[in-house]
Amino acid sequence: MSVAIGAGIAVLTGIGAGVGIGIATGKATEAIARQPEAAGQIRSSLLLGCALAEATAIYGFVIGLVVIFMG
Amino acid sequence: MSGIKNQTAFTIPVLGGIPVSEAVLTSWILMVLVMILVLLLTRKLKPDRPGRVQAFLEMCVGSLNGFAQDSIGPRWRAFAPWLGTVAVYIAVANLSGLLGLVPPTKDISVTAGLALTSVCLIYGSSFRFLGLRGGLRKFAEPMPLLIPINVMEIIIRPLSLCMRLFGNVLGSFVIMELIKALVPVGVPVVFSLYFDIFDGLIQTIVFVFLTALFTGETIQEE
Numbered sequence: 001m002s003v004a005i006g007a008g009i010a011v012l013t014g015i016g017a018g019v020g021i022g023i024a025t026g027k028a029t030e031a032i033a034r035q036p037e038a039a040g041q042i043r044s045s046l047l048l049g050c051a052l053a054e055a056t057a058i059y060g061f062v063i064g065l066v067v068i069f070m071g
Numbered sequence: 072m073s074g075i076k077n078q079t080a081f082t083i084p085v086l087g088g089i090p091v092s093e094a095v096l097t098s099w100i101l102m103v104l105v106m107i108l109v110l111l112l113t114r115k116l117k118p119d120r121p122g123r124v125q126a127f128l129e130m131c132v133g134s135l136n137g138f139a140q141d142s143i144g145p146r147w148r149a150f151a152p153w154l155g156t157v158a159v160y161i162a163v164a165n166l167s168g169l170l171g172l173v174p175p176t177k178d179i180s181v182t183a184g185l186a187l188t189s190v191c192l193i194y195g196s197s198f199r200f201l202g203l204r205g206g207l208r209k210f211a212e213p214m215p216l217l218i219p220i221n222v223m224e225i226i227i228r229p230l231s232l233c234m235r236l237f238g239n240v241l242g243s244f245v246i247m248e249l250i251k252a253l254v255p256v257g258v259p260v261v262f263s264l265y266f267d268i269f270d271g272l273i274q275t276i277v278f279v280f281l282t283a284l285f286t287g288e289t290i291q292e293e
Contacts, residue, residue, distance in 0.1 A: 051277040058238035
């Protein structure tokens with residue numbers, strides 16, 4: 001029981017990743033709408049930012065797995 | 072949920088038994104498939120009149136070179152083949168779930184190995200192109216106060232590369248197994264389009280892109 005609650009708390013990191021990727025994508029859309037000629041550079045930095053923001057969610061997921069299978 | 076653990080495929084009966092994990096076996100199968108594909112596709116290359124296959128291949132290589140040039144800079148030439156090889160391996164490994172195989176990138180040892188080669192490339196190329204002094208001075212940039220953080224990045228960069236790929240592939244694997252257990256027919260196909268194809272290819276691009284970006288940053292001169 002407590003293991004399941006711990007894993008659930010660890011996976012709450014997904015909230016931050018979701019909010020972060022949402023903000024990044026919204027800003028990138030605004031930027032592309034303002035300067036369509038820079039779309040390529042904006043897209044690559046968006047991809048990088050999404051990858052870095054998503055990493056927190058992945059860490060939470062990995063920690064959840066560690067809690068379940070090794071705790 | 073037994074799929075999360077890494078299975079041992081078979082054991083080589085020498086030196087008291089060497090266990091060969093499922094990831095290694097799947098990698099061997101994928102290597103054979105990729106080699107056959109490469110031999111078939113590059114059989115009749117003509118320099119003057121390219122066929123349709125050759126035009127497609129040249130477009131792929133051209134876009135890879137362009138990507139390396141954009142993210143690494145003037146010294147991209149030496150890195151493009153390595154980036155392409157890793158991209159092909161990770162893409163094929165992530166997509167192998169479609170063939171009914173277990174993706175090798177689900178095993179943390181595989182992604183850890185890939186991340187270690189990446190970090191060797193990143194810091195090795197820094198010392199190779201900037202020399203010993205230049206490579207060491209690179210740690211004191213943009214100011215000497217940040218040396219501890221730059222040194223910590225030697226550990227953090229491969230850790231995050233490794234965990235990102237591993238966590239994504241394992242996460243989508245677990246979700247696909249749950250969906251297959253819930254609705255065996257029809258629905259998994261739709262989800263597999265996202266989790267296997269889209270997510271797998273995005274993670275391939277992210278891994279190669281981050282490696283190229285870090286490499287370009289460490290070999291940059293003033």
